[in-house]
Amino acid sequence: MEQAPTGIPMSPAQQGLWFAERTGTAAAAYLVPAVVVVPEPMEQTAIDRAWTTLVRRHPLLAALVVETAGEPRLVRGEPVPVAHRTVGAAGLMAGLAEELAVGFDFAGAGRAVGPLARCVALRVDDGRTVMMIVGHHLVVDASGRDLVGTDLAAALAGRDLGAGSLTHIGELVQAQSDRIAQALPAARAFWAGRPAPPAEVLMPGLAATPTVAEPATHLDIEWNPRLDAAMTAGAAELGATRFEILLAGVHAVLARYGNTLTSVAVDVTTRRPETAGELGMWVNEVPVTMSVDLQTSFADLVRAVRAEARAAYAHREVPPARARTGLPPRLALAPVSTSYLRLDPSASGVDRLFATASVRAATHLHFIDTPHGLTGRMHVPTRLLARADAERFAAHLRTLIGAGLAEPDRAVGELDLLGAAERAALAALTGPALPRPSTTVLDQVRAAAERTPDAPAVSGVDGTLSYRELVAGAHRVGHGLRRRGVAAGDVVGLCAHRRTELVTGLLGILAAGAAYLPLDPAYPAERSAFIAADAGAKLVLGHEAAMTPLSGLSLELVPLDAGAAFAAEPATPPAATDPDGLAYVIYTSGSTGRPKGVEIGHAALVNLVAAMGELIGTGPADHWLNLTSVSFDISGLEIFAPLTAGGEVTVAADAAVREGTALARLIGDTGITHVQATPSSWQLLLDAGWDGAPVTALCGGEPLPLPLARRLRPLVGRLINVYGPTETTIWSTAAEVPPDPRRVTIGGPIANTTLHVLDAGMRPMPVGVPGELWIGGAGLARGYRGRPDLTAAGFVTDPSGRRLYRTGDRVRLGMDGDIEFLGRGDDQIKLRGHRIELGEIEQALLGAPGVTQAAVAVWSGELVAYVVGVNELAPVRAHIARVLPRFMIPRDFVRLERLPATPNGKLDRGALPAPAEDGADLDNGAAAPAATAAEPDPADLTRIVTDIWREVLREDRIKPDDSLFDLGGHSLTIMQITARILDAVGVEVPFDLFFDTPTIDGVVACVEELQQEDA
Known part of the structure; x- marks a missing residue:
C-alpha cells in the first residue's frame, strides 16, 4: 500500500507549526513562495500539465492534515487546480503580493485541512508567463522552495519528474523523530544551561513585539563594496564566517539599544543526504542568546557569538521548544530572527528575495551572499514598526559592523552606532537660550509693585491684597524674622492655610534672606517634625491652627494670622536677597522611605519663571489660580509667574481644591486666565x-492620558503638557497639545535646559529607543540637603563636563524631536520573563469604554487593574483583551469610586487595595451560578484532568499547581490534552488557556466555567 489509512506523522518541528496555525496567530506568516518566470506566453493546458507533474513528484503539495486524538498527520489529497489570471506588467508585483497575503484555512480540528499548496499562473501583458507556487511551511522550506522552482521549470519544459512517495517521506520523518528522541537528553542538558530567549526586544520606534503574525513591510538591505570587502578581510582575521560577523553585529546593536539579553533565532537546515530531493519542513530555528557586555571588544564578541552559535548548531535537529522546559510555545522563538544563504541568484529563475506578506518577529533579516556581494531584505511588522525606524536599524547595523571591523579591539559600547544626522538630532535637545538676570523672584515682584502699586496681586477667601500691601506685608514679615534671629541662608518652615497670608509669609521669608520650607498642614505631625528637623529649620511661620500639630517641636512657632505679630515692623526691605542664594527646600518621598530635601536656588527659580513666560506668554493681564499646595513644588509657578509680571494670583480655598463644582465656579467667577493642575x-x-473656559491650561505632575487630553483640549484655550522632577525646578519640558491630539508627549526642553536620553553607561540612545532621561541646565537643584551621598548619585558630571540630573524616568525621543514619557524606571516590572510597563497597561485601560481613571499594581505576582467610572467590568476586560498581549492582561479587576492620591494629588500606588483573595473581580458581588447536576463533581473533574496529564506527559507525580511547561509540555502535548478532555467531558479547552494558567487547577477552573456557560 502507498500509505497507511492514518497517514504519515508530522515531525516535531511540523507539529509546532501546526499548533501555531491552530491557535489562529500565524495568519500568512508561514507561506513560502516559489516564483518562476517564463519569457513567452504558455498555453493553459501546458501549465496545468506541469502543475500535475510537479504534484505527482511531490505529493506533499496536495497533502491534507487530519487530527487523531490531538495528533496531526498528513494524508494524501487532490491538488488545487491552477488559478489562471491576466495582469498588466505594472501590476505584476502587486498581484503576486495579493496572492501571497491569503493564508490557508486551518479552522476546525474535526475535519481535514488542506491541501497545503496552490499554484497561480499570471499571463502578463508584455508576453511573460509568471507562475507562483504558494506552499505552507509545513510542506515547503527554504531549500524546498528552490527545489519546487527548479522542478516546476523542468515540468514546464515538458520533462517527466517521476512519482514521489508519501510513504517514503513518512519514513524519513519517522527516522528523524527517532534521532530526535535519542538526542533529546543531550539537547535538554545543553539548553538548560542557556538563558531562555526574551519575549520582547527594544528597537527604534518599535511599538511592541508581535504576539501574532503581523502584515509586513519589506526593505532591501544594501551593503557598500567597502564594507563588503571589510567583512571578507575581517572574517579571515577573526577566524569567523561572514555570517557570524553579521550575527555578532545584530547582537551588538541590540545590546546598544538597552537589551540586557539579546537573542536572534537562526534558520538552520536539518536536511541530510537522504532528504535532499524531498519536500517537507527540514529546518529549525535555533536561538543564539547572549548577555553582551558592552565593555567587551568587537573581536571578542564575534568569537563568543561564533562559539555559541556553533555549540547550538550541534543540537539543530531537536526543536528547542521540545528540549527546553518552562518555555511556552511561541509564534517566534526569539524576537529577532535571521536567515542566510550563500549562492548565485542567477542559478535559477526562483526569486529568493520574494517575501511573505506577514512577519512573526519584530524583525526578520534575510541575508543572501553572492559573488557580487552581500544583499538581502528586512521584514518588519508594518503596524508596529515604521519604515523609517526600520531603515535606521539597518543603518545602525552597517555603521557598527563597519566600526567594529575597523577597530576590532575597541569595546562594543564605544563603537560608532549613529549616523551624522542622528547625532546632530540628539545634540540639538537644548532649549532656547535666554539671558539669566542676576535677580530673584522677590526683586521682580518688588519691580511689579513699583509699576502698578494699586493693582490686585493676591486674592482669596480672606480678601484681596494690592501689590503695595503684599510687598509691605512681606517686608514686615522679613523684619520680624530677622529680629527673631533668622539670617541669610537659613531655612524657615512655612505651615499655612490657603489664604492670602500664605503668599505674604512666603515672600516674607525670602525678604529675610532665608529659604522657605513648606510644611503641609495636612501632613502627619511626625512627617512635618522630621522634615523641620532634617532641614535644620530656624523656626516655623504659619497659621496658629495649622501649626498646632507642631507644638511639640523645640522650634519657635511664629503666628502669621492677620499679621498681628508683624504689625509694628517697618515696611521697608529688611535685607538684600542674594541672587545666588537658596530660595526653597522642598521634601520629596525617598525610595528608602526617608523623605529627602531638594535645595533650589534663586537663579534656578528665576530661570523657570522666565522660561515659562517665554513659552506661554506673560503680562499684567494674567490671572493665575493657585490650586496646588505649597508643599508641591509646582505651586511656585502658580504664585511667581503672575506676581513677577504684574498679574494676579487667586489662592483657591480648601473646599475648591477638593470639590469639582466649587472649583469650576471659582474659575468662572474670578476671570482666571491660567490654570495648572495634575x-x-x-x-x-x-x-x-x-x-470649559478660555484659559491656558497646564497639566503636569503625572502622565497626561490621551483620553483625558482629548476630552480637555476642546474646553480650554491652550493645553500645555509639562514635565519635570523637583530636582530640576518644577518643569523642564513642555508640549503644546494640538486641537485633535493623536498622542501625548512631554515635548522638548524649556529655555536654558538640556535633555539627554542615555543608556546605563551614559551613552546617547538612538532616536526611538527607550532610555533614561537626564536633564541639565539652569534649572538644576543644588542637591539634597544634608545628603551628599544622594547628591553624588543623582547629580553626575558627564565626560564632557556637564552636570546632569538622573531622573530615573524612561523615555524615548521621537523622529519629530519630541520626548515620549514611558514611565518610571521603577514602575517597569519583570513578570514571568516579560518586561512590562505598568503605565502602558494603564493607558490601555483608559481607552476602555467609560473608564475615567486607571491604575495597575502587582499583588502576589499577579497584575491587578483598578478602574474608576464603570459599572460593569466585562467591557473593560474585552477591550484589554483586544489591545494587549496575554502576558500584560491583569488577572484581577477592581472597581473604585476614586483612586487613592497623595496630598500632592498624585496616584498613591501603595494605597491601592488588595484584590479579593479568591481572585474574583471586585465588582457587584454577584455570586457565580450554581453548577448543574450534569456536571462532574469538582473532585472528579480534577481527577479526570490529572489522569489525562499523567497519560500525555508520562509522569505520575503531578501536583495541581505544577506548570505544564515545567513538566516538559509543548505544542503537541497541549493538543493531545485538549483532545482527551473533549472526549472525556465534552468541553473544548482553548489553547490560550495553557499560556495564562498552565496548571491542572487552571484547566479545571476553565472547564467548570465553560460547562456553566453551556448550561
Whole structure:
C-alpha cells in the first residue's frame, strides 16, 4: 500500500507549526513562495500539465492534515487546480503580493485541512508567463522552495519528474523523530544551561513585539563594496564566517539599544543526504542568546557569538521548544530572527528575495551572499514598526559592523552606532537660550509693585491684597524674622492655610534672606517634625491652627494670622536677597522611605519663571489660580509667574481644591486666565460637569492620558503638557497639545535646559529607543540637603563636563524631536520573563469604554487593574483583551469610586487595595451560578484532568499547581490534552488557556466555567 489509512506523522518541528496555525496567530506568516518566470506566453493546458507533474513528484503539495486524538498527520489529497489570471506588467508585483497575503484555512480540528499548496499562473501583458507556487511551511522550506522552482521549470519544459512517495517521506520523518528522541537528553542538558530567549526586544520606534503574525513591510538591505570587502578581510582575521560577523553585529546593536539579553533565532537546515530531493519542513530555528557586555571588544564578541552559535548548531535537529522546559510555545522563538544563504541568484529563475506578506518577529533579516556581494531584505511588522525606524536599524547595523571591523579591539559600547544626522538630532535637545538676570523672584515682584502699586496681586477667601500691601506685608514679615534671629541662608518652615497670608509669609521669608520650607498642614505631625528637623529649620511661620500639630517641636512657632505679630515692623526691605542664594527646600518621598530635601536656588527659580513666560506668554493681564499646595513644588509657578509680571494670583480655598463644582465656579467667577493642575485634578473638574473656559491650561505632575487630553483640549484655550522632577525646578519640558491630539508627549526642553536620553553607561540612545532621561541646565537643584551621598548619585558630571540630573524616568525621543514619557524606571516590572510597563497597561485601560481613571499594581505576582467610572467590568476586560498581549492582561479587576492620591494629588500606588483573595473581580458581588447536576463533581473533574496529564506527559507525580511547561509540555502535548478532555467531558479547552494558567487547577477552573456557560 502507498500509505497507511492514518497517514504519515508530522515531525516535531511540523507539529509546532501546526499548533501555531491552530491557535489562529500565524495568519500568512508561514507561506513560502516559489516564483518562476517564463519569457513567452504558455498555453493553459501546458501549465496545468506541469502543475500535475510537479504534484505527482511531490505529493506533499496536495497533502491534507487530519487530527487523531490531538495528533496531526498528513494524508494524501487532490491538488488545487491552477488559478489562471491576466495582469498588466505594472501590476505584476502587486498581484503576486495579493496572492501571497491569503493564508490557508486551518479552522476546525474535526475535519481535514488542506491541501497545503496552490499554484497561480499570471499571463502578463508584455508576453511573460509568471507562475507562483504558494506552499505552507509545513510542506515547503527554504531549500524546498528552490527545489519546487527548479522542478516546476523542468515540468514546464515538458520533462517527466517521476512519482514521489508519501510513504517514503513518512519514513524519513519517522527516522528523524527517532534521532530526535535519542538526542533529546543531550539537547535538554545543553539548553538548560542557556538563558531562555526574551519575549520582547527594544528597537527604534518599535511599538511592541508581535504576539501574532503581523502584515509586513519589506526593505532591501544594501551593503557598500567597502564594507563588503571589510567583512571578507575581517572574517579571515577573526577566524569567523561572514555570517557570524553579521550575527555578532545584530547582537551588538541590540545590546546598544538597552537589551540586557539579546537573542536572534537562526534558520538552520536539518536536511541530510537522504532528504535532499524531498519536500517537507527540514529546518529549525535555533536561538543564539547572549548577555553582551558592552565593555567587551568587537573581536571578542564575534568569537563568543561564533562559539555559541556553533555549540547550538550541534543540537539543530531537536526543536528547542521540545528540549527546553518552562518555555511556552511561541509564534517566534526569539524576537529577532535571521536567515542566510550563500549562492548565485542567477542559478535559477526562483526569486529568493520574494517575501511573505506577514512577519512573526519584530524583525526578520534575510541575508543572501553572492559573488557580487552581500544583499538581502528586512521584514518588519508594518503596524508596529515604521519604515523609517526600520531603515535606521539597518543603518545602525552597517555603521557598527563597519566600526567594529575597523577597530576590532575597541569595546562594543564605544563603537560608532549613529549616523551624522542622528547625532546632530540628539545634540540639538537644548532649549532656547535666554539671558539669566542676576535677580530673584522677590526683586521682580518688588519691580511689579513699583509699576502698578494699586493693582490686585493676591486674592482669596480672606480678601484681596494690592501689590503695595503684599510687598509691605512681606517686608514686615522679613523684619520680624530677622529680629527673631533668622539670617541669610537659613531655612524657615512655612505651615499655612490657603489664604492670602500664605503668599505674604512666603515672600516674607525670602525678604529675610532665608529659604522657605513648606510644611503641609495636612501632613502627619511626625512627617512635618522630621522634615523641620532634617532641614535644620530656624523656626516655623504659619497659621496658629495649622501649626498646632507642631507644638511639640523645640522650634519657635511664629503666628502669621492677620499679621498681628508683624504689625509694628517697618515696611521697608529688611535685607538684600542674594541672587545666588537658596530660595526653597522642598521634601520629596525617598525610595528608602526617608523623605529627602531638594535645595533650589534663586537663579534656578528665576530661570523657570522666565522660561515659562517665554513659552506661554506673560503680562499684567494674567490671572493665575493657585490650586496646588505649597508643599508641591509646582505651586511656585502658580504664585511667581503672575506676581513677577504684574498679574494676579487667586489662592483657591480648601473646599475648591477638593470639590469639582466649587472649583469650576471659582474659575468662572474670578476671570482666571491660567490654570495648572495634575491630571487627577483636571479629571475632578471635568467629572463635575465643567463646560470649559478660555484659559491656558497646564497639566503636569503625572502622565497626561490621551483620553483625558482629548476630552480637555476642546474646553480650554491652550493645553500645555509639562514635565519635570523637583530636582530640576518644577518643569523642564513642555508640549503644546494640538486641537485633535493623536498622542501625548512631554515635548522638548524649556529655555536654558538640556535633555539627554542615555543608556546605563551614559551613552546617547538612538532616536526611538527607550532610555533614561537626564536633564541639565539652569534649572538644576543644588542637591539634597544634608545628603551628599544622594547628591553624588543623582547629580553626575558627564565626560564632557556637564552636570546632569538622573531622573530615573524612561523615555524615548521621537523622529519629530519630541520626548515620549514611558514611565518610571521603577514602575517597569519583570513578570514571568516579560518586561512590562505598568503605565502602558494603564493607558490601555483608559481607552476602555467609560473608564475615567486607571491604575495597575502587582499583588502576589499577579497584575491587578483598578478602574474608576464603570459599572460593569466585562467591557473593560474585552477591550484589554483586544489591545494587549496575554502576558500584560491583569488577572484581577477592581472597581473604585476614586483612586487613592497623595496630598500632592498624585496616584498613591501603595494605597491601592488588595484584590479579593479568591481572585474574583471586585465588582457587584454577584455570586457565580450554581453548577448543574450534569456536571462532574469538582473532585472528579480534577481527577479526570490529572489522569489525562499523567497519560500525555508520562509522569505520575503531578501536583495541581505544577506548570505544564515545567513538566516538559509543548505544542503537541497541549493538543493531545485538549483532545482527551473533549472526549472525556465534552468541553473544548482553548489553547490560550495553557499560556495564562498552565496548571491542572487552571484547566479545571476553565472547564467548570465553560460547562456553566453551556448550561
